[in-house]
Amino acid sequence: MEVVLVLGVGIEDSGFKVNAVDLTGSGIHSYDTNKISSLSEYAEPLTSYLKGLGVAEKVILIGHDLGGACVSYAMEMFPSKVAKAVFLCAAMLTNGHSTLDMFQQQMDTNGTLQKAQEFVYSNGKDRPPTAINIDKALLRDLLLNQSPSKDVSLASVSMRPIPFAPVLEKLQLTAQNYGSVRRFYVETTEDNAIPLPLEQSMCGANPPEKVLRLKGADHAPFFSKPQALHKTLVEIAAMPMLPIQAS
Numbered sequence: 001m002e003v004v005l006v007l008g009v010g011i012e013d014s015g016f017k018v019n020a021v022d023l024t025g026s027g028i029h030s031y032d033t034n035k036i037s038s039l040s041e042y043a044e045p046l047t048s049y050l051k052g053l054g055v056a057e058k059v060i061l062i063g064h065d066l067g068g069a070c071v072s073y074a075m076e077m078f079p080s081k082v083a084k085a086v087f088l089c090a091a092m093l094t095n096g097h098s099t100l101d102m103f104q105q106q107m108d109t110n111g112t113l114q115k116a117q118e119f120v121y122s123n124g125k126d127r128p129p130t131a132i133n134i135d136k137a138l139l140r141d142l143l144l145n146q147s148p149s150k151d152v153s154l155a156s157v158s159m160r161p162i163p164f165a166p167v168l169e170k171l172q173l174t175a176q177n178y179g180s181v182r183r184f185y186v187e188t189t190e191d192n193a194i195p196l197p198l199e200q201s202m203c204g205a206n207p208p209e210k211v212l213r214l215k216g217a218d219h220a221p222f223f224s225k226p227q228a229l230h231k232t233l234v235e236i237a238a239m240p241m242l243p244i245q246a247s
Helices: 044-051 067-077 099-104 111-116 136-143 149-158 196-205 226-238
Strands: 003-008 017-021 059-065 082-090 117-120 131-134 182-188 210-214
Touching (some): 044 067, 059 067, 067 082, 082 226, 111 117, 111 136, 136 149, 182 196, 210 226
Parallel strands (some): 059 082, 082 182, 182 210
Antiparallel strands (some): 003 017, 003 059, 117 131
């Protein structure tokens, strides 16, 4: 369910140019998820997109779920190309931490997540997992508990395994690069995959410029609260630069 959206500076109905990037092995990208061995490989479609931008072009990056780690990686690699970064119920990690570190904060209390995870061992059971599947019987409870039935049905036939190696990888983030990009976090109050207390914990450990909240949204706010999400993203895009504080 991880997603990375790129908003050009400027959602389409509100005058924005939008590009939904399929990360390696995701969406219509045909690569075998089980063969992805690093975060850089997983995020390559995003970094390639940023490399192709013109000298003066900047984008707003929106990362969802594990896509947040990819957005952070892109911020570190191409800070001059990212005007703003939006973490939508996403992994917003601190330097030296992995997405697995984030999930382990609440794994013991999140029984639904534990039950829903199905590890894939394409290299054999004596080797580390290569991917994670979500049990279709628990898909609604974990990710789509507030979403319309038609979207649950769509997701159940569209979702692909999540590569495991990027979940394990610890990010290297610097104040000079990652820290120079404006960050925003969008909380989802009915999220069972990344519950609100975990979202708040990440924001406390790594404070963004602003935290916004989607009330009644599950882990797929683009299904459960699309209009509120649209409004929130437009609001973030329109936020002016903060005034420089005199020292």
